[in-house]
Amino acid sequence: MQRPRRAGPLLPPPFETVRLSWGRPEVRAVVYQSLAVLALIVVGWEIADNVAANLRKQNVASGFAFLDRTAGFDISQKLLAYEATSTFRRAFEVGLVNTLVVALLGIALATVVGFLLGLGRLSSNWLIARLSLAYVEIVRNVPLLLQLLFWYFAALRALPMPVDSIALSFGGYLNRRGLYLPAPVGAAALETICVATFAAVAMAALLVHLARRQRQQTGQSFAAGPIGLALVVLLPVAAYVWSGVPLAWDYPALGRYNVEGGMVILPEAAALVVGLTVYTAAFIAEIVRAGILGVPRGQREAAAALGLSKAQALHLVVVPQALRIIVPPLTNQYLNLTKNSSLAVAIGYPDLVSVFAGTVLNLTNQAVEVILVTMAGYLFLSLTISLAMNLLNARLAPVGR
Amino acid sequence: MLDLSGATSLETALRRSLEWLRANLFSSRSNGLLTVVGLWLVWEIVAGFVDWAIVRAVWNGEDGRACAAPGSGACWPFIKAKMGLFMYGRYPDAERWRVNLTYALALAGLVPLMIPRVPGKLWLTLYMLVAFPVLAFVLLTGGVLGLPHVKTASWGGLLVTLVVASVGIAGSFPLGILLALGRQSALPIVRWLSIGFIEVVRGVPLITVLFMASVMLPLFLPPDVTIDKLLRALVGVALFSAAYLAEVIRGGLQAIPRGQYEAADALGLSYWEKMGLVVLPQALRLVIPGIVNSFISLFKDTSLVLIIGLFDLLGIVQQSIQSDSTWFSPETAATGYVFAGAIFWIFCFAMSRYSALIERQLAGSERR
Numbered sequence: 001m002q003r004p005r006r007a008g009p010l011l012p013p014p015f016e017t018v019r020l021s022w023g024r025p026e027v028r029a030v031v032y033q034s035l036a037v038l039a040l041i042v043v044g045w046e047i048a049d050n051v052a053a054n055l056r057k058q059n060v061a062s063g064f065a066f067l068d069r070t071a072g073f074d075i076s077q078k079l080l081a082y083e084a085t086s087t088f089r090r091a092f093e094v095g096l097v098n099t100l101v102v103a104l105l106g107i108a109l110a111t112v113v114g115f116l117l118g119l120g121r122l123s124s125n126w127l128i129a130r131l132s133l134a135y136v137e138i139v140r141n142v143p144l145l146l147q148l149l150f151w152y153f154a155a156l157r158a159l160p161m162p163v164d165s166i167a168l169s170f171g172g173y174l175n176r177r178g179l180y181l182p183a184p185v186g187a188a189a190l191e192t193i194c195v196a197t198f199a200a201v202a203m204a205a206l207l208v209h210l211a212r213r214q215r216q217q218t219g220q221s222f223a224a225g226p227i228g229l230a231l232v233v234l235l236p237v238a239a240y241v242w243s244g245v246p247l248a249w250d251y252p253a254l255g256r257y258n259v260e261g262g263m264v265i266l267p268e269a270a271a272l273v274v275g276l277t278v279y280t281a282a283f284i285a286e287i288v289r290a291g292i293l294g295v296p297r298g299q300r301e302a303a304a305a306l307g308l309s310k311a312q313a314l315h316l317v318v319v320p321q322a323l324r325i326i327v328p329p330l331t332n333q334y335l336n337l338t339k340n341s342s343l344a345v346a347i348g349y350p351d352l353v354s355v356f357a358g359t360v361l362n363l364t365n366q367a368v369e370v371i372l373v374t375m376a377g378y379l380f381l382s383l384t385i386s387l388a389m390n391l392l393n394a395r396l397a398p399v400g401r
Numbered sequence: 402m403l404d405l406s407g408a409t410s411l412e413t414a415l416r417r418s419l420e421w422l423r424a425n426l427f428s429s430r431s432n433g434l435l436t437v438v439g440l441w442l443v444w445e446i447v448a449g450f451v452d453w454a455i456v457r458a459v460w461n462g463e464d465g466r467a468c469a470a471p472g473s474g475a476c477w478p479f480i481k482a483k484m485g486l487f488m489y490g491r492y493p494d495a496e497r498w499r500v501n502l503t504y505a506l507a508l509a510g511l512v513p514l515m516i517p518r519v520p521g522k523l524w525l526t527l528y529m530l531v532a533f534p535v536l537a538f539v540l541l542t543g544g545v546l547g548l549p550h551v552k553t554a555s556w557g558g559l560l561v562t563l564v565v566a567s568v569g570i571a572g573s574f575p576l577g578i579l580l581a582l583g584r585q586s587a588l589p590i591v592r593w594l595s596i597g598f599i600e601v602v603r604g605v606p607l608i609t610v611l612f613m614a615s616v617m618l619p620l621f622l623p624p625d626v627t628i629d630k631l632l633r634a635l636v637g638v639a640l641f642s643a644a645y646l647a648e649v650i651r652g653g654l655q656a657i658p659r660g661q662y663e664a665a666d667a668l669g670l671s672y673w674e675k676m677g678l679v680v681l682p683q684a685l686r687l688v689i690p691g692i693v694n695s696f697i698s699l700f701k702d703t704s705l706v707l708i709i710g711l712f713d714l715l716g717i718v719q720q721s722i723q724s725d726s727t728w729f730s731p732e733t734a735a736t737g738y739v740f741a742g743a744i745f746w747i748f749c750f751a752m753s754r755y756s757a758l759i760e761r762q763l764a765g766s767e768r769r
Contacts (some may be wrong), residue, residue, distance in 0.1 A: 007605035029588050032588060032591075033590040033591060036590055036591060036594070037590060047621045050621055050622055050624070051620045051621060053620070053623075053624050054620045054624050055620070057624055074437050090677060123427070123435075124428060124432065125425065125426060125428075125432050125435050125436060125439070126425035126426055127425075127426060127435075127436050127439040127440065127443075128436075128439050131439055131442065133442065137750065138746065140749075141697075141701075141745070141746045141749035141750045141753065142701075142742045142745050142746050142749070143701040143702070143704040143715065143745055144701070145704045145705060145707070145715060146704060146715050146741055146742055146745065147742075148737060149659070149715070149719060149738060150734075150735070150738040150742070153722065153723075153734045153738075154734040154735040154738055155735075157731075157734065167720050170731070206691065218630075220419050271525050335604075339605065340606065340609075342606035342608045342609065343606075343608065343705070343708075345608065346707070346708055352607055353606070353609065353612075357608075357609060361612075361616070366615040367617050367620060368617055368620065371609060371612055371616065371617055374609050374612075375601075375605045375609050375613075378604060378606060378609065379601065379604045379605060380606045382604040382605075383604070390587050
């Protein structure tokens with residue numbers, strides 16, 4: 001049976017003169033959209049006018065010139081060179097890096113914990129499956145902010161005051177103000193060791209890649225994992241010894257009021273990373289579970305029929321296919337975690353929101369500019385993460401189907 | 402099952418449970434090890450919690466000194482003393498019946514609406530969307546009919562949490578539908594505006610949106626207009642939630658077969674008739690679980706209003722912990738957070754169970 005041809009309702013017959021009539025969809029489209037644009041312009045104009053009037057009344061400057069003024073405040077955790085005499089622009093960068101550090105740490109830890117929990121949910125062991133379920137149901141139904149406050153104000157407050165610091169065996173201290181660790185001194189040797197570490201990681205990656213290729217071509221596999229691991233551990237150690245064991249350590253020492261020297265991991269940072277990890281892992285677990293259940297049963301049975309062990313079947317057959325289902329929602333969780341790291345402001349970790357939309361906003365009063373810059377910072381982070389995960393997704397996408 | 406071997410039923414039961422244990426807990430050596438670790442974990446957590454919350458807990462006392470003894474557990478008198486504050490904030494004692502009446506009116510509409518078998522859904526929906534908001538507004542703010550006016554600044558606790566969540570839901574739902582339709586629209590300018598709004602809002606944290614609502618919104622309005630702090634937070638929450646809801650609803654719109662759109666066109670329905678009568682009723686039904694999930698997120702996110710200085714349940718618990726010196730004790734903070742966490746958990750868990758129920762029903766009706 002021949003299907004009726006779709007009528008082309010939008011195009012008038014060629015010989016008819018074009019008439020402007022309300023009955024024509026394209027006429028309505030133009031009118032509606034012009035009205036929308038007009039409304040937008042009017043509202044935008046009104047807002048801009050009001051903002052200008054309000055700012056004039058409050059005597060607040062406008063524009064982005066404040067970014068180059070001296071900040072005049074200190075930040076408790078800075079991974080970039082920063083002092084009170086640095087500019088507001090520098091403060092923004094320090095905040096952005098602090099957000100990035102917490103987000104990356106959280107993403108890495110939450111992925112590991114989440115995968116373990118997701119596998120736990122599917123475990124044939126009844127107790128493990130129930131425990132994982134209980135974790136997921138409890139954690140994801142309680143607000144993250146509440147969990148962060150709990151970790152910071154209840155759990156970490158159980159640590160002793162600075163005078164009663166717990167001395168750790170390797171020369172560190174632990175108290176309510178943070179975890180104090182020996183800091184490496186001696187930049188030249190540090191560089192050699194860093195180079196060695198990078199080289200070792202690159203070589204290990206190449207080794208794993210070659211091993212996979214060999215397995216795909218010949219069916220033979222060799223123990224690339226242990227050899228690679230040995231490389232990653234041994235090469236930096238070799239570099240350390242080769243440069244004459246030059247690294248001195250700056251040990252923290254118990255001072256009068258607090259521990260001095262060394263380097264410190266702030267309790268705010270610890271609470272934030274723990275909170276974000278615990279919370280996001282619950283969501284990742286559900287994604288992993290759905291992904292693995294999404295792989296057809298036949299795949300697992302086929303792997304068993306080929307004589308692969310349970311671990312091999314999981315590693316070589318199930319997980320690579322499950323990843324295709326997992327990665328898109330996982331990307332969303334990574335984005336959520338990054339955005340959620342902004343709750344740092346509630347416990348005083350100096351992230352982007354707390355430094356910029358908090359302190360800088362109070363110092364400059366330039367609400368519009370400060371909020372816009374903060375939002376731009378997060379949009380930049382979100383887009384970067386989306387881009388990276390989309391690249392990963394493109395690599396995982398099914399080939400030749 | 403019939404058992405012909407002559408064993409007593411007790412023996413059979415014993416054997417069955419041993420079989421179950423072997424199959425589910427000790428199927429292999431590594432599984433047995435996992436079970437032992439798991440049992441130890443359960444014991445540590447459950448016993449630790451019971452010890453803290455019941456055995457070592459302090460049940461009576463006038464202030465924080467009662468809970469200050471070393472080794473004591475949860476400080477329940479703190480919760481007892483602050484219960485009214487946690488539930489109603491500084492809403493005047495004499496007027497609290499108005500809050501309770503509002504809750505009762507809400508339940509009267511919501512409960513029959515959520516039970517699928519009860520008829521008259523249209524009237525119930527109309528009641529919840531039109532009559533209830535007016536009643537709730539009049540009851541809660543007062544100032545008419547002889548009810549004394551209560552400023553929103555004195556609202557607090559669970560009341561604010563529920564108000565922000567329900568107004569956020571009611572506000573974000575129509576906005577989310579409009580944004581989802583806008584994103585699918587054939588009109589390029591409408592489409593790009595919707596996409597821009599949705600993607601920008603989804604790319605930034607809620608805190609920045611709330612900051613924007615609390616410090617930028619007043620700047621946007623004419624200098625002589627002041628806007629209520631609670632209302633500012635409501636605007637922020639509703640706008641934020643609408644962007645996420647729009648994406649959920651878009652999923653439903655895309656799942657409706659093209660034929661449905663074309664059939665509506667063939668019947669000569671206008672755009673709004675097509676969407677309102679044919680597409681949306683089917684699309685929304687499909688994405689009810691996603692919508693409920695968005696509402697759960699929204700409910701949890703209401704706790705963020707404490708950062709812009711409103712006292713929702715978490716905000717007022719936090720304030721009582723941090724700044725009420727009569728109740729300072731080592732366990733006050735943990736007790737407060739556990740209490741607030743339990744309340745949030747009950748609401749969110751109930752919503753997620755309801756969503757799962759609806760999902761099962763939808764799956765059932767699909768199969769038919």
